[in-house]
Amino acid sequence: MNAKLIGRTSVRDNIKLSENPSYPVFRELYEKQKKAIWFPEELNIQQDALDYHHLSVEEKDLFDTAVGYFSSSELLVQNVLVNAFFPLLTDPHAKMSFSTQLFMENIHSDFFESVLQSFGMDHAAMYDVAFSDPFLRKKQSLIVEEIDKISYGKIDPETLEGQKQVLRAILLNNIVLEGIFFYSSFAHFFAMKEMGKMKNVASGVELILIDESLHLQNGIEAILIILDESPDIVEDEAFVEEMRSIILKGLQLELDYIRSKFGQRSLLGMSYPELEKYLKYITDRRLVELGFDPEFNIHENPLRFLQKEDVKKLINFFEVSSTEYTNY
Amino acid sequence: MQRTVIKRDGSEERFRTQEIINAIFEIIKGMAVEDDYELVFRIIKELDLKVPERVTTEELDVLVLKAIEHLIPKHPVYDTLATLQLLKLINKRVGRQFSSFSQYLKFNIETGYLKEDLVQFDLKTIEKAIDYDNDRLLDYFGLTTLRDRYLSKDREQEVIEKPQWFFMRVALGIGTTEDEVIAIYNKMSRLEYLHSTPTLFNSGTNVSQYSSCYVNVVDDSLQSITDKLTETAFLAKYAGGVGTDISRVRATGSHIHSLNAKSSGVIPFIKVFDTMVNSIQQGGRRRSSQVISIQPWHYDIETFLELRETTGNAYFRTPSLNTKLWMPDEMMKRIEKDEPVYLFDPGECPELVEAVGDDFSNKYHKRIQQAEAGELKLFKKLSGRDFYKKYLFKLAKTGHPWLTFKDAHNRHNPCPQYGIINSSNLCTEIAIPNNPESTAVCTLASVNLARHINADKTDFNWTQLESTIQIIVRALDNVLDKNYYPSEASKRNTMDLRPLGIGMMGFAEALVQLKIAYDSSQAVEVAQKLGQFFREKAYGTSEQLAKEKGAFPHYEAVRKAGKAYAYPARRNAVLLAIAPTATISIIAGTTSSIDSYFSNLYSRDTLSGKYIVINKRLIEDLEIKGLWNDEIADAIKSNNGSVQTIEALRGKIDVNLYKTTYEVHPKRQIDLAAAFQETVDQAVSKSIYIDEQLRAEMEDIYLYAWKKQLKSTYYCFIDKVIKGEKYTSEVNKRGSRKGFGRQKLATPDSRLKNDSPDGLKTIELEARAKFGDELVDEVKKGNQETCPTDPLLAKLCPSCE
Ligand SMILES: [Fe+2]
């Protein structure tokens, strides 16, 4: 077999950066991620403390769960990358890009940790929420159980089967977890900001959104490259169908979770039907990005307030922490 | 889905779309709407997704509002609709509590919220003057800002003031006769000018704090530091921003005689201010804020530059403070010529602090000679260019310290006998002599230029502008005597100098109305002309006031002492100051200060949430030419609010009129500020917006600002390069790669088989969005009787291909 992105590696190999990288896209993504680096200290989260104590019971529950979910999921992403994926990465530029992602997950988990502490939230309970909440547990299990199968050298990357397994892992991690589950919870924070609540925390989440969209690109690129290098994978229709259904299964679990939180009422100006449509919209995008046909054909993001995340931002510095200054 | 509405009394009924439709038609009534069914349909479609299975009537009101609000970027008509809906909600709620303005006044005087003397006026006349139609001048962002922050509320945080009552309450707190009150009310409620935020908050209430800014000076003693800390605490508490000059405080390692020990320098004291300011919330409505100003020859300057870094020793970081340099010409000259700059200890070289211009240069040279001769205990020599580069790097990275110019400020000091100008305020537009015993205070108001354009949009309406300026001078002068001064030092300064700060907003919007490009030389000429006009009319009124009520006391004092100033007697030492108008320009619905449009489509983070702002003048222009539609809207969005490169608009509109902030070269931004600065007696607060591409030119840009004799530069914004994935518009990340799609495409029955499957796919997606799935499927099957006429659909039709 020729050199591939995924393969068996040793500590001796791949310790040279070539001026002509095999995968220039990862050098690009590395540069982009580097420029996006920020630190939790730049945000004055403490200023949301008053807000936090004035949230309604339901809002607080939604906020707490989202924070708790992210707190442990940021670390989960790290685990997946380190245990399942990293040992098999052959290209030094790709490693730089993915290890920058790793570093960014540190920042995120540091950020959520400071949120937990600023508002006196129940630290242990928050970290447990991803497994104590029955709906979140299902989401988390989908990722964990699949990844378990390939961790600790259980697969041989030189085989077609091995390549498929790695692909599945990236798909679950970078597409389903970061690209669907995370995007679902992002909307909750932005809806709060929309209502003028928890603005500084939401500013941090805006930065995380930028980071995660880059991570998503890491994942998409890795998958497209693997498919390109092992054309046999797409010949296996059953496997392709399975990948598609994993994405849709992720969506279903997310919808169940949203249903459990929103039920029949509206919260933060949002209600289940529009969130359902939003998640289907996001899922369609993920499918199309990987070359699948869209499932729902929804072409407009129904959460229109999210377009505020898309356009240039002007801030009154005396009122809200800025997310527009660059460290680079 | 069966949905239930829970009414106020707890009873339940079925949710019926028809009732909402009727309610929306009710709002539209009287509006010039092209296709009201289309409008209502879009809102209902939006709302339908939002309404949960069980909803209260109050919730429903809010959801209807949200549904309309989210359509605002589609068309300004939704902005008007959302405003009307919100007005209805506010006026209804307040109306339930008070039947008239007089009743509202009396009730709130009783509760102690409003001042008793508001009822000295003839309330019938006042009540008659209120014009509720002016509500319609507000736009949605303006009205929500008013509601969330400005309209008075009771203890339960319920609004108790209608928007027009708010304007009248403010006017009553300023005017001295019915006529004056009504004149002020009319101007404000028509959004022709607005007072600054603290005045709008507090006018007429028992918290009579009308001023926006204070500038105090800390002397080199523990006594002075603690005194100024106390003063700052009280100034900040009453919603003012405070500027504090700390240049006199001795540096690290300086000798303290009384203790026979070495000083730990100025930084630890700055940290104390940081902690204090963080702990005070300005009246709960705006965070208290302070800027610390220092002359950059101060021996501790290198640590000072780091104060806003976010990492490092927490005792040397001041996250809650703003910082700024008070830069003398002598140092700028040295930087320009790449000569060394020297740092000194103000404890050892106190004469440098108050010296300005050539006097400063002479004293600085003398100290340099001493330093080189080994006669100074404390000094440091740095490369001028390196120092400047390091400073600009910090400015770009942390946004601080801002660069303001000591000598430009002092060259135009109208009262040198009172003292030098030791530093400016938080927003860098105030330039008033001050000293450790006299704290400068300024009370501001800003003219909305966009509402001073003549009917045929060929020029400003100069007569109207003159009357606005005259009213403002009198209004602000009244305020000086009604204001509550939190400290003796601040009262002293005002009573000696009676300074006013008249500024402007809506400059960019006015230029668009007059069809003048913001970055043209014609715009610079307009700026000069406007500045001269403001100066002439404001000074004329102040001179008139001096005849009526007397000149400012310091003027009289020096005249009596035989050292009279050369200019004619006037009521106010200074009158003009161009403030950033960050929030009041939102209320007025126009562009801030003399800034350009930030972008044609952008979002703003404020205390009350996040808002989308669109350039209404652009849409108006496009609409007249029949060019405004969803595709153009999307194109503007995907171009980050720029219209410069949109092919469909080329040659159709003058895109130069709609350049966004980063598309205007920083030097031209500076030219405009400099044009105003020629006649503005205080300062022009000017943020500089730098495109990432021009970042390497920062050294040049800030030298240019100095040479053009700007007094102040405020924030430095550098366009951020890395954005997140677009959330609401489709992005093609896969390019032409097929990914998992490869296997599908190989099958012979694929309808999308084509040379460029991706292109077709996009077309299909577009068509589906535009015409719906049903029609598109029919077309694709070739089942239609005739081929489609729409070009988009034709591309999908098998027989057309
Ligand atoms: Fe993350």
Ligand SMILES: [Fe+2]
């Ligand atoms: Fe991530």
